[in-house]
Amino acid sequence: MAILVGYLGVVVAFLCFFVLSYWMKNKNSSSISRDWPIVGMLPGLLLNVGRVHEYTTDNLIYLSGVQEFKGGWFPNSDFVITSDPMNVHHILTKNFANYTKGSDFQEVFEPLGDGIFRSESDVWKAQRKFMLSVMHDKRFELFLKKCTRQKVEKGLIPVLEHVSKLGIQVDLQELFQRFTFDVVGLLVFGIDSNSLSVELPLIPHEKAFDDMEEAVFIRYLMPKSYWKLLKWLQIGEEKKLKEAWEIFDRFLYQSISAAREKLISRSKSPLEEEEEFTVLSAFLADQGGQTDYTCENSNKILRDHAFSLVAAGRDTVSACLTWFFWFVATNPSIETKILEEIKEKLQENGKLRFFSTEELNSLVYLHATLCETLRLYPPVPFNHKTALEADVLPSGHQVPQNTKMLISFYSMGRMHEIWGQDCLEFKPERWITKQGRIMHVPSYKFSAFNAGPRSCVGKEMSFIQMKIIAVALIWNYRLQLVEGHPVTPKNSVVLHMKYGLKLSPSLNGRLLSPLEALSLSNGNLSALVALSFSVSVFSSRMNTITELSSIVGAKLTACNIDLELCYGSVLRPLCLKIGGQYPSMRRVWML
Numbered sequence: 001m002a003i004l005v006g007y008l009g010v011v012v013a014f015l016c017f018f019v020l021s022y023w024m025k026n027k028n029s030s031s032i033s034r035d036w037p038i039v040g041m042l043p044g045l046l047l048n049v050g051r052v053h054e055y056t057t058d059n060l061i062y063l064s065g066v067q068e069f070k071g072g073w074f075p076n077s078d079f080v081i082t083s084d085p086m087n088v089h090h091i092l093t094k095n096f097a098n099y100t101k102g103s104d105f106q107e108v109f110e111p112l113g114d115g116i117f118r119s120e121s122d123v124w125k126a127q128r129k130f131m132l133s134v135m136h137d138k139r140f141e142l143f144l145k146k147c148t149r150q151k152v153e154k155g156l157i158p159v160l161e162h163v164s165k166l167g168i169q170v171d172l173q174e175l176f177q178r179f180t181f182d183v184v185g186l187l188v189f190g191i192d193s194n195s196l197s198v199e200l201p202l203i204p205h206e207k208a209f210d211d212m213e214e215a216v217f218i219r220y221l222m223p224k225s226y227w228k229l230l231k232w233l234q235i236g237e238e239k240k241l242k243e244a245w246e247i248f249d250r251f252l253y254q255s256i257s258a259a260r261e262k263l264i265s266r267s268k269s270p271l272e273e274e275e276e277f278t279v280l281s282a283f284l285a286d287q288g289g290q291t292d293y294t295c296e297n298s299n300k301i302l303r304d305h306a307f308s309l310v311a312a313g314r315d316t317v318s319a320c321l322t323w324f325f326w327f328v329a330t331n332p333s334i335e336t337k338i339l340e341e342i343k344e345k346l347q348e349n350g351k352l353r354f355f356s357t358e359e360l361n362s363l364v365y366l367h368a369t370l371c372e373t374l375r376l377y378p379p380v381p382f383n384h385k386t387a388l389e390a391d392v393l394p395s396g397h398q399v400p401q402n403t404k405m406l407i408s409f410y411s412m413g414r415m416h417e418i419w420g421q422d423c424l425e426f427k428p429e430r431w432i433t434k435q436g437r438i439m440h441v442p443s444y445k446f447s448a449f450n451a452g453p454r455s456c457v458g459k460e461m462s463f464i465q466m467k468i469i470a471v472a473l474i475w476n477y478r479l480q481l482v483e484g485h486p487v488t489p490k491n492s493v494v495l496h497m498k499y500g501l502k503l504s505p506s507l508n509g510r511l512l513s514p515l516e517a518l519s520l521s522n523g524n525l526s527a528l529v530a531l532s533f534s535v536s537v538f539s540s541r542m543n544t545i546t547e548l549s550s551i552v553g554a555k556l557t558a559c560n561i562d563l564e565l566c567y568g569s570v571l572r573p574l575c576l577k578i579g580g581q582y583p584s585m586r587r588v589w590m591l
């Protein structure tokens, strides 16, 4: 009988989902959850599944930070969701031992294997200790900076140069995902997938990773009976998940083998200078015996470590950077302030000079802008816990044993009680003290990196990486949002943008500014190369040409350069070679 009721429940869940999915396409309800007979609050959730973060936030604001969600007759569908900082402090720190990830989390995030995100107790403690030792190793920091800078120079800048020369649009979110995917591969295995190149190649294992993320989010959102049925029938998202999982595992195991071979060959030539410090090399050394890289039985745990790190480091950083550049592109005053700060702290003779991590830390306004981005768009929008024992939250709500608990980091950034009446405004200034330092906000209020014993171990590393990228792009490019491009969060475990971030980048003039180049080199050939390059880039943009013309014209006259000679001998061939575009004689004459 129980089995029959169970299957009936599954069938009803299935029907409900499809009927409500259909309604959802035609309706966009923002109403607060209603508790219906039999189906509980599921209809509201399903109707709002396309705007789940806003819906959750509306509910939490209305219910003063705690909602007891009822899933009707569907087994395992009740949970408590909160955005109240005192509850968050209680769950993540004060009563940490009572709130574990729980069996539901284990099932939903099954592809992560036995890595740090799914582990508990002593296994988790040992894994965290290892991760922290890697993150705090100076060699790892150096390798991280080296990989990031090289990816900027050899990956990101060439793609943006190509795109800006052609005057076309680019999806910055895709570029950042490719960027962090390549860098995380280098940091973990010492192997570059080279997904960030001008051709933007289709990388099957990268796509597989995205597919897995989407399927896991459906598991997270839907009643267990629903996705279990899909899994059993091997249809829909569950079929997609299985296929993607196989592809991604193939990539992980191949990378592990390749990395092992690299380490073996390096260990045979000890005179060669150690230039990489990868997580894999640290792990193998940690397992005892710096040179025993052949042991195959650690492959599974290496796979799980690697998967966790790719999951941790790829999408979080790329999602944060995407929302950050959306704010920068739509707030010119913020872009100007960041640029002024870079000029003040990192400019030398009109050029961006090589800078240290300490100098990156001095970019207070940039740091504040990143924090403000993380407040409103935390890359990990929810955290999931299960209460081992019955408990009472500081808000007074009863928590029966085994209750599923969700913390909405997304909603926490939108609570008046935490951030004031202007909480929906993007204001980096709120992070800066009167003394010009970064304001300390306790992690139970600003929880983008989680709080308590399980807080993110990659926080420092993320800021270093994001700042290197932000400085390079803001210095070199003007990024304009494509008009009418819709910007909205995607349904996923990570807060991506649903339609990507379409921008038209153009050279800022700072990479090879004709003015700077002319004044620095006093009209010699390299100045002409710089000038011709800029002209080739700007030639399709008459306004820029006109703006530049009077100033550059004066400089050229002062430098005594024969324009007609330039045009024939240097500018035209160079422009043709570099951009395929070149300015008309009239425009050059204006210059």
Ligand code: HEM
Binding pocket: 116, 117, 128, 131, 309, 312, 313, 314, 316, 317, 320, 378, 379, 380, 383, 384, 447, 448, 449, 450, 453, 454, 455, 456, 457, 458, 459, 461, 462
């Ligand atoms: C903007 C970037 C990042 C954000 C917002 C972020 C956020 C978070 C959050 C919310 C958690 C808790 C997840 C949970 O308990 O389920 C977490 C944990 C973790 N993060 Fe990050 N993360 C970022 C970047 C990174 C990077 C780059 C790495 C390293 C490659 C990393 C490594 C980890 C690890 C290993 C944990 C597990 C800690 C534990 O369970 O003890 N994170 N992160």
